[in-house]
Amino acid sequence: MIKYLLTFLVLAGLIWLSVPLITEFTTSEGLNNISSEYVQLSAEKLNIPNTVTAIVVTFRGLDTLGEVTVLFLATAGVGFFLKRKDSEKQKKRPGSEILKTGSGILTPMIIVLGVYIFVHGHLTPGGGFQGGVVIASAFLLLILAYENFKFSHLLIHISESISGFTYVLIGLAGLAILGFNHFLDPRWLGLGEWGKLFSAGAVPIIYSLIGIKVGAEMSSLLDSMRDEGGHE
Amino acid sequence: MIVLITGFLLMLIGIWAMLSRKHLIRIVIGFAIVDTGINLVIVALGYVKGKTAPIIDRAVSSSQGAMAGVEAVGKVVDPIPSALVLTAIVIGLAVTALMLAYVIRLNNSGKSLNIDDFGDQKW
Amino acid sequence: MLNLVIIILLSIISLSAAIYAVRAKKLVNAVVASGVISLMASIVFLVLGAPDVAMTEASIGSGLTTVVFLYALKQIKSKGEKDDD
Numbered sequence: 001m002i003k004y005l006l007t008f009l010v011l012a013g014l015i016w017l018s019v020p021l022i023t024e025f026t027t028s029e030g031l032n033n034i035s036s037e038y039v040q041l042s043a044e045k046l047n048i049p050n051t052v053t054a055i056v057v058t059f060r061g062l063d064t065l066g067e068v069t070v071l072f073l074a075t076a077g078v079g080f081f082l083k084r085k086d087s088e089k090q091k092k093r094p095g096s097e098i099l100k101t102g103s104g105i106l107t108p109m110i111i112v113l114g115v116y117i118f119v120h121g122h123l124t125p126g127g128g129f130q131g132g133v134v135i136a137s138a139f140l141l142l143i144l145a146y147e148n149f150k151f152s153h154l155l156i157h158i159s160e161s162i163s164g165f166t167y168v169l170i171g172l173a174g175l176a177i178l179g180f181n182h183f184l185d186p187r188w189l190g191l192g193e194w195g196k197l198f199s200a201g202a203v204p205i206i207y208s209l210i211g212i213k214v215g216a217e218m219s220s221l222l223d224s225m226r227d228e229g230g231h232e
Numbered sequence: 233m234i235v236l237i238t239g240f241l242l243m244l245i246g247i248w249a250m251l252s253r254k255h256l257i258r259i260v261i262g263f264a265i266v267d268t269g270i271n272l273v274i275v276a277l278g279y280v281k282g283k284t285a286p287i288i289d290r291a292v293s294s295s296q297g298a299m300a301g302v303e304a305v306g307k308v309v310d311p312i313p314s315a316l317v318l319t320a321i322v323i324g325l326a327v328t329a330l331m332l333a334y335v336i337r338l339n340n341s342g343k344s345l346n347i348d349d350f351g352d353q354k355w
Numbered sequence: 356m357l358n359l360v361i362i363i364l365l366s367i368i369s370l371s372a373a374i375y376a377v378r379a380k381k382l383v384n385a386v387v388a389s390g391v392i393s394l395m396a397s398i399v400f401l402v403l404g405a406p407d408v409a410m411t412e413a414s415i416g417s418g419l420t421t422v423v424f425l426y427a428l429k430q431i432k433s434k435g436e437k438d439d440d
Contacts, residue, residue, distance in 0.1 A: 007251045011244060018240045025236060027281050028310075035312055036305045043288055043304070051286040051308070052407045055315040067319050074326035081333040117410075125287065125406035129322050133414045140422060214322070218419065221329055225426040234359075235399055238366040242373055242392070249377040257382055257427070261389050264420060265373055268396050271412070275405055285404045309404040321411045325420055332427040339431050 047191040048122045048200045056127065057203050061171070061184035068164065068213060075217045079224045095145040103145035110138035118211030122200045128207040132214025139219045143226060151223050160216040163209040170202050170209075235276040242269030256335045256345045260328065267324040271317045278313030286311035358402050369395040386424040393417035 031039065042054035056064055095103075118131030142149050174185035186206065192199030242265055249262030284292060284307060292307040339345055369392045376388035393416030400409040 004252075007248070010251065011248055014244060014247065022233075022236055022240065025233070025277075027233065027279060029281060031280065031305060031308070031310055035310045038311060039286065039288075039305050039308060040302055043302075044299075049288045050407075051288065051311040052314045052318065052405075055311055056318060060315060063319065067323060070323055071326050074330045077330050078333040081337045125285070126410055127318075127407065129318065130407075130410045130414055133411075133419060137414070137418060221326075222419075222422070222426075225329065225332070225423055225430075234362050234366055235403065238370065238399075241370055245370070245373045245377060253377070255382070257424075257431070258377070258385065261376055261385055261424075264389050265376065265392060268392055268412075268416065271408070272396055272399065275400055275403055275408060278405075279403045283404060285406050287406075314405040314408050317405070317408045318411055321408070321415050325415050325423070328420055329423050332423060336427055336430050345431065 046187070046200055046203070047194055048203060049194075050122055050124065050127075052125075053122045053127055053203065053207065057122075057206050058184065058186060061206075064210070065167070065171070065184070068167070068210065071214065071217055072160075072164070075221050078221055082224045094147045099145045103141045107138050107141055110141070111135055114138065114211070114215065118208055119204060120197070121207040121211075122203045123197070128210030129214055131211040132216075133218055135211070135215035136218035136222060140222055143222065151219065153220070156216045156220050160213055160220075163213040163216075167206060167209045167213070170206055174202075233276075235272055235279075239269045239272030239276060242266070242272065245269075254346050254348060256338070256347060257332075259347070260331050260335065263331065264324070264328055267320075267328075271320060271324075274313045274317050274320075278310035280309045283307055283309045285309065286314065361402055362399060365395045365399050369399075382428055383425075386421060386428065389424075390417045390421040393420065 030036075038055055038059060039051050041059075042048045042051045046054055046058060048054040048058075114131040114134035116131075117126040117134060118128045121127035121131070139151070170186075171184040174182045174188050177188040178185055184206075186201035186203045189201040189205075191201055197204070246262045246264075246266035246269060249265065250259050253259055253262065286308040288304045288308075292304040335345070338350070372388045372391045372395070376385045376392070379385040379388060393412055397409045397412035397417065400406075400412055
């Protein structure tokens with residue numbers, strides 16, 4: 001009884017806190033100073049049409065580096081808690097004929113779509129995170145279709161570590177070439193022409209590395225969530 | 233405005249689920265609902281009335297190259313909340329997967345999934 | 356005006372899906388309902404002018420999160436746990 005009362009009190013308190021936030025809110029009529037500065041700088045200094053990519057990769061690049069680290073830690077935690085027991089063979093239901101045939105046709109297309117999304121991250125909506133997740137969904141299709149599908153864990157670990165290492169290395173290259181205060185600055189590679197694929201310095205390379213890293217991490221996460229602890 | 237109210241209501245529903253349910257997976261579902269609600273609130277804060285997506289192309293700017301940004305400032309929504317929410321969604325998935333791994337581990341250790349059975353570590 | 360109607364409709368759908376997700380008897384229904392919330396939220400993001408966030412939410416929030424939940428449910432079911440509330 002006291003528990004219901006406490007729950008009710010917490011919810012009522014949250015409502016009481018959020019009502020003034022809602023009633024005093026008005027949709028803004030223009031950008032504030034920092035946002036307009038970012039929009040101008042991303043076209044002027046970085047040659048990137050997609051402003052969100054400019055913020056994620058360059059202006060807040062250190063945050064993205066930290067985020068990739070957090071993602072790696074969480075994946076490693078899941079893999080640690082769900083250690084695979086190879087000794088127990090469990091029977092799995094094989095995928096249907098339609099799923100097998102369809103996965104043979106669709107998997108290369110999905111992977112190509114994922115690569116397209118993260119390579120064009122600075123021109124169109126999308127980027128490393130979305131493309132990596134699309135690649136991981138291709139691996140999910142393979143897992144669902146073939147019941148004994150095994151990842152090459154060595155390949156996943158190698159691609160993940162190499163992409164993470166190269167990401168830091170590119171950031172250090174900005175530090176070394178452009179001088180102090182330019183960590184993760186992509187402008188050392190030459191800006192190129194507006195709206196072309198090879199433009200905006202190192203931004204497409206960084207986002208592709210993030211895409212490969214996220215794809216590898218999500219695939220290994222799905223793989224470790226897949227089958228463990230079947231005590232039958 | 234409506235999106236703001238929806239986000240706050242989703243947060244309230246999620247917190248209600250986390251506080252009142254007993255099953256561990258239902259608590260994790262409540263956490264996922266709170267996550268979506270917070271993302272809705274942040275994106276709704278960055279919306280500018282009648283403006284379009286923050287991608288500088290022919291729809292927002294007639295010129296190309298370095299001067300395109302100056303013209304685009306008056307025509308796009310705020311890009312910073314989008315970048316923040318992009319980060320938050322990916323982290324949300326990682327945290328949810330970690331919580332589910334804890335739940336599976338607790339289940340495998342022989343106990344049930346009811347949160348009242350884990351009373352031995354109560355303060 | 357059309358945007359307003361779309362947003363109101365999506366808000367109603369996602370709020371009712373949230374209440375259903377909390378109150379549903381079977382866990383699978385609750386998981387799928389929380390996926391529906393993410394899908395509606397991604398359409399709202401698209402209307403609010405954030406296509407990057409909409410792509411991320413549609414692929415991660417409603418795709419991978421649901422799959423991870425379902426795998427976790429499968430592993431718990433294989434242990435023989437009854438799912439009463």
